[in-house]
Amino acid sequence: MSSAVSRFAPASSQQALLHFQELLAYETDCWDVHHAITNGRRDFVLLDVRGEESFRQGHIQDAHSLPHQRINEKSLSNYPASTLFVVYCAGPHCNATEKAAIKLAKLGRPVKKMIGGVTGWIDEGFHLVKDSETTNAE
DSSP states (O other), X not given: OOOTTTSSXXXXXXXXXXXXXXXXXXXXXXXXXXXXXXXXXXXXXXXXXXXXXXXXXXXXXXXXXXXXXXXXXXXXXXXXXXXXXXXXXXXXXXOHHHHHHHHHHHXXXXXXXXXXXXXXXXXXXXXXXXXXXXXXXX
């Protein structure tokens, strides 16, 4: 008797390899972002795409506040076209990252989603900073 896990056959190893490699082209995680920030290896702009009040209440250090509703050519005009944006929102229950990523991609901008968002960041034991240390994208 099979389980719900094995009821559908797994993909071939080659298919799995292609799938997971492709997934990493779209996503990064809290640990990788934290490592890049703390080791001076940040080669991306971290965008907090939640609302401004949520950002003021706590955000990842050095993140730029740019609510997904305000992403447009003008709000991105200070960034070179090749800038990689990493977007995050509240967490897995929030789809602001997808909305932001869609807008960025439509504008021809490189983008990745930080999976887990603020919830994942806190779950990993990392800390948020308050409004007095903000950096705004506009």
